[in-house]
Amino acid sequence: MAKRKFGLALSVLLAAGTLLGACGSDNGEEAKNEGNNSGGESSSEFSVAMVTDVGGVDDKSFNQAAWKGIQEFGKDKGLEKGDGGFDYLQSAGEEDYIPNLNALARRDFNLVFGVGFMMQDALDEIASQQKDTEFAIIDAVVEQPNTVSLLFKEHEGSFLAGVAAGLMSESKKVGFVGGMENEVIYRFESGFVQGVKAVDPSIEVDVQYTGAFDKAELGKTTANRMYSSGVDVIFHAAGGTGNGVFSEAKERKANDPDANVWVIGVDSDQYDEGAVGDTNVTLTSMLKRVDVAVKDISEKAMNGEFPGGEVITYGIADDGVALADSRGAIPEDVMAKIEEYNEKIASGEIEVKEYPEGKEPK
Secondary structure, rough: OOOOOOOOOOOOOOOOOOOOOOOOOOOOOHHOOOHOOOOOOOOOOOOOOOOOOOOOOOOOOOOHHHHHHHHHHHHOOOOOOOOEEEEEEEOOOOHHHHHHHHHHHHHHOOEEEEEEEHHHHHHHHHHOOOOOOOOEOOOOOOOOOEEEEEEEOHHHHHHHHHHHHHHHHOOOEEEEEOOOOOHHHHHHHHHHHHHHHHHHOOOOOEEEEEEOOOOOOHHHHHHHHHHHOOOOEEEEEEEHHHHHHHHHHHHHHHHHHOOOOOEEEEEOHHHHHHHEOEEEEEEEEEEOOOOHHHHHHHHHOOOOOOOOOEEEEEHHHHOOOOEEEOOOOHHHHHHHHHHHHHHHHOOOOOOOOOOOOOOOOO
16 A cells, blocks of 8 residues: 655754663463554554564563654654554564564554564565564664664763762672663673773673573563672673562662662663652663654655664764663762763764674674
C-alpha cells in the first residue's frame, strides 16, 4: 500500500541540554497485542509505531525510552494512539519480531521503529518486503533503502559513568553487569572501564555478563556476589536483568541503612528504581537518548526528509548520551570533574575506545 509523502513545515527537534529519559517483559498473547487498540481517527496524514524487543514497553529502560519519544512526538503533533496516529506492539519473544513488524506495516503506519539489535534480521526481512513503509532500527545496521539505522556512542556516556563510579567508590572496587555479550554492550563496558581507570588506575573493575536482558533474578545474584566481594558501585547495562541489581542494592540498604551500595542505571533515568524509604541507591544513570533519536527521525520522515539507507550515530556532542541528575548523591566538586571529562569528550580532546581489548568486531 503506497504511503503518502509530506512537506509540512516542522522544526527539527534535537534540543541541547536535556537529559535522558532505555529491558522485564510481559508474557502471553495479551502482552503481544497490548498496543493494538486503535484510537480515534487523526487529522494528520502521518503515523508512527514501534515494536519492542523482549524487554517490553515498560522496562524502565531502553524500550520505554523509545515509547516515550513516540508518545511525545504524537502529543506534539496532535496524533492519537492507534491506527493513523501512534502505537506499539510488544514482543513476548524473538518469534514475535517478524509478525509484529509486518502487522504494523500492513496497518499502514508510515514509519515503524524496531527497538534493539536483536530485531536486525527480522527488520531486514520485512523492510525488503514492505518497500512502501519507512523503517528505523535502533542499535543495529540494516542496509535497505527504506531503513535508517540509529546507533549511539554508548562508550562516551559510559566513560562518564565510570568517572562517577571511580570518584565515588570508597572500597576502590566497582562492578559492571552486562546482559548479552554483543557489540552494543561491549561499548558500555569499554567506556565504563576507561572512565574508572582515568580517575584511578588502581581501582578494580569486576565485569560480569548474565546472558539475558529479561532475567532480574540473574541480575540480583550477580550483584549479590559483587557487593559481597567489596564492590560498592555497580553500573548495569542489562535491561530488565538490571532490575535485579537494584533489588539487591535496595535489600542491602533496607537491612543496613549505613551500607555503602550504589547502582548506576542505564538508558533512562532510573532514579525511582533505587528508592528505599526516604533514601535512594541510584548514584546516577547513563542516559541513552533513544527518545531524542525517535523524535528526530519522526520529524524528518514527516517532513518528507526520511534518511533511508543512512546510518546516524548520536554521541555526547549530539546530546545523544549523557548522565542523569544525581539528585545530590554526587557532590558538586565531583560533578565539576565529571563535566570536565564531558567537555573533553565533546570537543574530541578525549577519544573513548569503542570496544574492550580482545572484543573488537571481527
